[in-house]
Amino acid sequence: MVAQTAKLNIEDLKVSYGDKQVIHGISFDIQPNEIFGVIGPSQSGKTSMLRVINRTIEFTANARVEGTVKMDGQNAYHVKDVYEYRRRIGMVAPLPVGLPLTIYDNVAFAPRSFGMKEKSELDELVTRCLEQAALWDEVKDRLNTLGTMLSGGQQQRLTIARALSHQPEVLCLDEFSIAIDPVTTMKIEDVLKELRNEMTIILVTNLVQQARRLADRTMFLLNGNLIEIGETEKMFSGNAEETMTNEFVSGAFG
């Protein structure tokens, strides 16, 4: 693996909330245009890791972060404009959050906050994001209704459209399927397969099989420790290096 070409490079990352350390020094690289799966039981530090990557962990008062996060070789914690940096990363939360705005405004909110005013430009962007999130056909006739009126599965795709609205280079999905139905889940999985041509995807998932279906490489975290990282095929074939990995993917615990 060539370190220089890594999209994201994380070195000796430690995270603690108050006295409680939740990530105990993990290091890994994420390559451009790969789907990087992250699996592990709850409390293994998956969400904290994502919040470190997009720097929203700074909003948690007692959180402490050590180690380095580099994007395209540049230290994420030294960038001048944190909003510009966050914009390069799309984030999809576990529970769908439809902002209490119209469907159109949900998607246009972030671009507007960066100064995009031209109506035609916004229209085009909103359309493209909703299409990419496989939601366009269902909502194209009612873009001015409230986003919160959509069903859970539609709201999650709206969340994805919103995450795409600021044209990120990395898309992080945090257990996106826990609150939605299998049909929508499959739809979104197809979306992700398309999106990987344009961006790098970090897929944190509680469904081990989802990582197997989608991820190029998979990382297994347990209690804030990196147990193993490897090609998805190998991780799931029962031939993983660590016995704990094999036990987890086969459902022995977790």
Next chain:
Amino acid sequence: MIEPKNNASRFTETAIGRKKQFTERIAKFVFLLMTLAMVVPLLLIVGFLLYKAWPALSIDFVFELPKNGMREGGIWPAFLGTLYLVLISLVIAAPIGVMAAIYLNEYAKENWFTRIINLAVINLAGVPSIVHALFGLGAFVLFAGLGRSVLAASLTLAVMTLPVIIASTKEALSAVPMSFRQASWNMGVSRWQTIRGIVMPNSVSGILTGIILQVSRAAGETAPIMFTGVVFYKAVDKGDLLAYGLLDQCMALAMHLYTISTQVPGVPDAVPFATAVILLGVVLLVNALSIVLRIYIRTHRKW
């Protein structure tokens, strides 16, 4: 092993089922009763006021000056004084209160400093108005040299209402789910843009409601303004909207009501009641204005 019940037996009335239905009916009845207990006195008060005030009530009553030692005529100076006091105190207290609450709820980190401020806000909200009156007398009338004036009285009312506005605004802001803010921050939207675009539009109703309640309180208080700028009688021109300067003394409805009901002998019965109706009307007017404002904001929001 328990015999599985056949379907028919499930539809028969059991003792426990009867008891459940009975308590359900009782509960519903008691809660309805309490609702009526709240509404009925309100209607009685308003009805009684209107009935007693009827002989004196007229458009002229509002715009006329008091005559014959306040036994006849109208209440224009007091009406105008209350409008001035309420509006000026509102203009001072509402922006400061709302912005302070935004800082405390959205920006401030949890530490000893903000804990002390929050504690102070809650305690200040409970301070009796007569204490605020003395503070206003010392701080604005004497120390700041404003004298007994509209401005000093308005500032005193503003200080009195400020903590409650802060507390109610904070309540309204914290009712906006955290996930909305997180979703916004995740997109690289700044805190202020998030507050303006997501938090404020969803809490504006609650914020306005908190402010309105304080308007009513400011309009009705007598003690703070009595010490700091309101007088028994002051002659102004009939119907003159700009009668008072900021450093003038003024009359006010609450004070006027107190004066004519207790200090002046021989006032016809209807006059104090009519004054009370007008005071109530001022409060309702401000409430109505803010409801209109709320609807306007809801339908025209561009943020």
